[in-house]
Amino acid sequence: MTQPLLPDVRRPANGGPKAAARNRAALIVAAREIYAAQGLDAPLSAIARRAGVGQGVLYRHFPDRDALATAVLEENVRQIEQAAAAEDMSFADILGVLTWHLKESAAFLGLLHMRGSVDHSEALAHALALSDRVERALRERLPDGHRLGAANDLMLAVAMVSGAAGGPEREARERRAMAAWRLLGVEVGTVRPFDA
Template sequence: MNTPPPEPPRANRGRSAAAENRRALIAAARVIFCDGGYGAPLSSVAKMAGVGQGSLYRHFPDRLSLAVAVFEENIGDLEAIAESGDGTLDRLLDAIVAQALVSTAMIDMIQAAPDDPRVLNLERRVEVLVSRIVQREREAGRLGDHVEVADVVLSISMIAGAVARTPTDRRTGVARRARALVRAAFVREQN
């Protein structure tokens, strides 16, 4: 099996490449955190991004800053679902499961710094997007009146946590079962 030769590291062009370096660091962190979790070596992130550790720390002074930047993009994807006219709770949960299947770092980050304002901001953004979807689902008759926004947020946390803590080879099955339980609990009761 022939593997292509590794790409040579990109030359760091200093401040003129700051935005490009930042994007490269976030992309690399997404891969490194996916493979190694929240505690993965930051030197690996810098190496994969093709920048020096000094550049990494200029953009992200600590591990949490880098993780927040990665997960801001994830939440941006979830917000796009909530803002779309056809964004449903099923689509949202599918996207969250897809994110959890490839990375445990979000759960680890929240557990490492639950009271950090940056983490709290991410949680508030999730609550806002969930609120939009809950309202839409109620109006469409797909969600029971007994379901609160806090219930959906809790179910997201439970699903993501269960998926993240399950061995990789069993994650898809656990995600499917967790989604089925949530669907059954949230369905509109028939009179």
């Protein structure tokens, strides 16, 4: 039996490395959004759908759930480091960027609470390294004489605010985080992501 001829349909051109970089960035943004709404156990299929890619593309970039969560955390920390490196950002502005990440990312909240854990797994070691990077970025821009200048006060305050920022709704997380900063007597700029 002869197969009917199918119309000559061309597959879209492969975007190459540019498409791969775009897809990876879209997956990280989608993961941050899905994690904020559904937590770290959200289905990976929902993340792929939100990013507008297939699950195969997701797994090509992130072989497992941990790799994707780590990429989201890396992006959060990178944005805080970039904000701290920007000359036109005040310390209050940098705290606004940090607070935005606390509002948007359940994974980031967890990262800032891992210091007290006694488990020394590879994931914990990586999380502690990320937490150290956040502290270094903040401490480099901490004004002399700031109320959070004592040895452990800075990250203790961040942990306290991140603890207050838990919960399922973004707006409530932001309100609670800002109330916690206010109770600590710390000025915070506009809560927003950092755009380089």
